[in-house]
Amino acid sequence: MDVYSSRIQVKSERRVEVKDVTEEVQVKLGESGIEDGVLFIFSLHTTNTLILNEGEPGLMRDVERWVEEAFARPDYRHDRIDRNAAAHIAASVAGNSLVLPVEGGKLALGTWQRVLHLELDGPRTRTLLVKVIGRKKENK
Template sequence: MRCLLVVAITSSGFNLSKHGVLEVKSSKPGPPQQEISVEDVTALVQGFVDDAGLREGLCTVVSKHTTTGITINEFEKRLATDLRQWLLELAPPDARSVAATANPKTYLHNDIDQRPDGEAERLRCIENGWDIDDPEQLAKWRSQEPINAHSHLHAMLLGSTEAIPVAEGKLLLGQWQSIMLVDLDGPRDRLLGVSVLGFT
């Protein structure tokens, strides 16, 4: 069956464009232990769509972190366990990591004593509030840097963005689909950027 949908955009274009940041609270208190957790954020995102008044259009969700992923799939406990195991097989933690396993890898990113590695990383540190030209600040920055290259690699595998159509005010997801935030370096509070574009 073929379906052709023609959308006429008025000369003024879309009449709704809203952006926001949603906070996903950690389910466990305390410092990060490089755990992998999966959170269903569908209701949170649908709430943003509802509050924005979007009836027809597109909702884009982006992770605001380099060690989280956004994906759409079935939110089910055993599948989440399978996902954890699969990711850890593909990119096991470094032997120096708090999450080290029986078959660790060694990653250059985790050579904290060699970083920042070049001017670009130095400038990113300064832009983020770390005056690493000061030896004391450099030592502080290095001490707070986690040994988490595997978490970054996991995030690259999952991706950081999903775009979901919205029709009649509802996210167009399949019967078993959920929008999931996968925290790859947690537990910790996380932020999602959400943007809606369309018509009220």
Template sequence: MPIINKVIEIETEQGINIYNITPHINDFIASTSIKNGQVLVFSRHTTTALAINENEERLLEDIKVFLRKLAPESDRYLHNDLHLRVVPEDEPMNAHSHLMAMMLSTSEVIPIVDGKLALGTWQSVLFLELDGARKRTVFFQIYGESA
């Protein structure tokens, strides 16, 4: 069974932002001959995450509010004592972003059936930027049987 890899780049904005990457995954699947199998979606950063949920504007805002309550940027964090560790000059105080990411997931595995993602009606694959603004990468890996 073939294994096919791809990396996409996402230019993110500052703060918590949510991007629907389902179309990228669909395009990747369509570019292969895989009909049945799985796609691994993996975020390669410590202040980003992935989730499968509804891509609805008001819900996305609710998610941002919820995450800010989990790890408020204004709280005191040891990781933000930048003077106590060796860091680049432009290192942000982003402990809150790391903590939010720990409460979420860095990967999702989604079945592929008949050449399509087997997502539910309202499900989308969401990439969450928890820090930003940066150029981010997301790794896709398809494993399965060809037509």
């Protein structure tokens, strides 16, 4: 069993922004050399999240709008400090990690599934930790 560890930097340009990071994750998986196993991706922050969904631009904008509307409130207590309570709460609801299957050296995703980074308190640069655990291809 082999373990590979790396990091991905994601830079957002807006306060709430969905960005497709599937290709960056697949590159890290390729670097690992692991053919069969699991990939774990984890955000090192408290005001962003990772989701698995379709990467269609309209849906991505819909998610951004829904998050902004669903978590908007004028009376969050934490807002007295940083004005980002909604971001913390949204991240708590959605979670900050994904575990994905690896088959044949590739992410085993459904037809429309993409790894999406959801920024909730941008613009910022975020660090995502990638761990791949599994078997490398056997040399014959």
